[in-house]
Amino acid sequence: MQRRSILLSSGVAAATLMAAHTSAQAQPAIRWRMTSSFPKTLDTLFGTSEFVCRRVSEMTDEKFQIQLFAPGELVAGNAVLDAVGKGVVDAGHTASNYYTGKDPSFAFDSVVPFGMNSRQQSAWMIMGDGKKLMRNLFKEQNIYNVPCGNIGTQMGGWFRKEIKTVADLKGLKIRLPGLGGDVMAKLGALPQQIPGSDIYPALERGTIDAVEWIGPYDDEKLGFNQVAKYYYTPSWWEGGGQCSMYVNLDKWNELPKEYRAVFEAACAEGQAYMQAMYDTLNPPALRRLIAKGTQVRPFSNEIMTSAYAAAESIYEEISAKNPRFKEIYDNWKAFRNSQIQWLGVAERRFDNMMATVIR
Template sequence: MTAPQTPRRQFLKTAGLAAAGSVVAAPAIAQSAPEISWRLTSSFPKSLDTIYGTAETLSKYVSEATGGKFKIQTFSAGEIVPGLQALDAVQTGSVECAHTPTYFYIGKDPALAFGTGVPFGLNARQQHSWWHFMQGREMINAVLERYNAVAYACGNSGAQMGGFFRKEIKDVADLNGLKFRVGGLAGQILAKLGVVPQQIAPGDVYPALERGTLDAAEFVGPYDDEKLGFLQVAKYYYAPGWWEGGAMLHLVVNKQKHDELPATYKAILANACEAANNWMLAKYDAVNGPALRRMVEKGAELRFFSPAIMDAALKASNEVYAELSAKSPDFKKAWDSVQAYRNEVLPWWQLNEFQYDSFMVRTRGRS
């Protein structure tokens, strides 16, 4: 059996095929390729080496595939603009591109939530499938075009945790008045249940929890939550993060700069984003388990959201989606698409993937 290829090797092979799409000799192509230098602003700090590292990985792949002629210099949140202003910097041309989740920008258009994923939506693989095969890419880019941008899928966290809480949350009533750092549409949904949502940058979460100006915070999962130190100021660690079953990130590119790229560079960029997308999800799968074990050993107390909370959150989600669909044709189109795809794929998932995973979880000590 042939050994499996790494995402990097797969990308280099694919990019090489894309670049060799004519009979012109490789040296002639290399000689005619322009030198291009872009700046990328990330929405995340360098300390989060997986989510920020995805941008660095993308930059490396692009440089390797072009012999160093297409360079993307990466900057962390705050070095050029704050993390929540990455799309604005792309829109104005302050930077050529950004690595960011589109749901940070639902204030511009609520339909952008679907680029990342919505509460009780799709898991990581389903989100990726919806993006590529159910016109998700076309729908999100139609919205982004109004903001002078175009997006490529470029990373996914997988299912996220429900976050760290300073006190136990046993029933819906315990949510009333809770000051919770949470992003995307989850904030609007939780507000219906009495939560006071806060969307603040990762670096500001720890001091807010420590001072008590936040009662709870979610970010991604065990690996990043451990790095951010949440356990030191809040011990109850909840699952699941029902608002992010598979949070997709994107390379968002200034449309003019994107249109100026040679076709070969566009192909390389697209394949580099796919390779970086695979790298990020695989990395999180490798590091989240050990991080969770370490935090439990240090005193993290694992909890599940109660069925009553989950049911109330689902009901509130459907209310928010109905309200937004009535106001935004783009939101309604994307939501209808996600629902149709979800209803089609879940029976197959239940029959096969879910049964296999459930069996392996139950029997993991027997082999």
């Protein structure tokens, strides 16, 4: 009886696998073109795009293939939103805070100054109202958006000189996109919009005085420590930088439902993949940078509190004239505040304790 049961179970499993393979074989062959906002040199960001494309291929028996292009090969790195919406490319991997000039509401799909960390952002997107609110926004751009990767809390950037007070920010030319740039402008700085591939030459030539990018691993690869000495922390404008996959809405609607499920599953894997890479690679990279002479500095309390006040003021100003922003902001803020209160009960206390005992 046991042998018969085993044989029967084995037969069922084999039949199931054969049916799944037959189903995959029956699906159409689809070829997409995807562009990225991130340079090929960054195996964290561009590497996540590659990872997602590979997983989509693997999960569809190579029937669904996505060809990935670096910034500038098809479209500029900061033009992904328009390129995907207009169908110039089928999909794109980017950060939505690059497009706040079109509508500041896009920041909520990526990162907002003094916002949530990566876990809290993911919670808002998955279990809160974030995904629904963002989908409504992106539908107007003919785009279907899927979270795909989170960088975590970033560093506050590289500066040629020490920044001790708000007065030191006056006239400072800093590469800083999105709402973070708006906050810096309110404090007297001159934020610049510069694509990732052009940052190093601008800093080296003195076209800019400071640059924020991401964190130790990526910043070391781009060589910022060779032209700027002071490395500030934390990035109060990017407490948890979410990246997203954009898909042309018409192309998304054409996809078989099985392929849609595969694509979203691959992006979910990419979400975990990116953060795991950063959490693994940043600690040794920071040690190497310090050994090479980098001086890590905290932003002063004066700068942080002034920036927070400026950010809150900006959100209220935008809300007064942008109903879409206000709708998302009110929902996001309530979720953020609740998350911060919970964080203080257990996790922050635990993290602070571990930081004092581990050397």
